Amino acid sequence: METCSVCLEEIKENQILKTLSCGHKYHFNCFKKMVYHNNNFYIKCPMCREVNHNIEKPFINDNKQNILSMCHMGVGNLKCNGYTLKGERCKNKSTLMNYGKCHIHNKNMLKKEDYRLFSDYLYHILCSNYRWKTKIYLIDVGKKIIEKFLNDKSEVHEILQYYYRYLNDEDFHTNGEFYMNGIYEYYNLEKASKNWADYCINKNVII
Numbered sequence: 001m002e003t004c005s006v007c008l009e010e011i012k013e014n015q016i017l018k019t020l021s022c023g024h025k026y027h028f029n030c031f032k033k034m035v036y037h038n039n040n041f042y043i044k045c046p047m048c049r050e051v052n053h054n055i056e057k058p059f060i061n062d063n064k065q066n067i068l069s070m071c072h073m074g075v076g077n078l079k080c081n082g083y084t085l086k087g088e089r090c091k092n093k094s095t096l097m098n099y100g101k102c103h104i105h106n107k108n109m110l111k112k113e114d115y116r117l118f119s120d121y122l123y124h125i126l127c128s129n130y131r132w133k134t135k136i137y138l139i140d141v142g143k144k145i146i147e148k149f150l151n152d153k154s155e156v157h158e159i160l161q162y163y164y165r166y167l168n169d170e171d172f173h174t175n176g177e178f179y180m181n182g183i184y185e186y187y188n189l190e191k192a193s194k195n196w197a198d199y200c201i202n203k204n205v206i207i
């Protein structure tokens, strides 16, 4: 019987697992907690301390699941965090990458045809060296750049080009401006929900 040395529970056949590059296996959700804590995929294996470099996505042909797998547990099943006009908590389910809201409380949902590009992008960002706070904003900005400028044939480097173009436009930068705020204005993107960003940053999760 194999056990996961993060939660100390048995590893069962039907569970989603993550095998690190050293060969040690963990529950995917336990792996994810380590990723959140570490800020990227290159965690040290709790068993042998080797640095993981297996950054493969867990699902081969299901990009919705690949996105969900890196989101906080329950995203897609949790109730919407919006409120009705009567002030009651909304009873709809939250939808994928939608600030914890349902399809009515936030209509700018990630489209099905963008799941492949967004999941590639999400994994790219999780491999990067940015701080967690920057990652959370980049995840939001990337989603909006995909929606506004790209299509289902686009690749991750095309999203990144938008960052470089912005960063290289010296006319636009003003002293001391917070970089992520600037990019929203530069491309005229709707700013991230502050509640959503604070939740993700403070709890160290993606919802």
Ligand SMILES: [Zn+2]
Pocket: 004, 005, 006, 007, 008, 009, 026, 027, 030
């Ligand atoms: Zn576990």
Ligand SMILES: [Zn+2]
Pocket: 020, 022, 023, 024, 045, 046, 047, 048, 049, 050
């Ligand atoms: Zn190991």
Ligand SMILES: [Zn+2]
Pocket: 080, 081, 082, 083, 090, 091, 092, 101, 102, 103, 104, 105
């Ligand atoms: Zn709702």
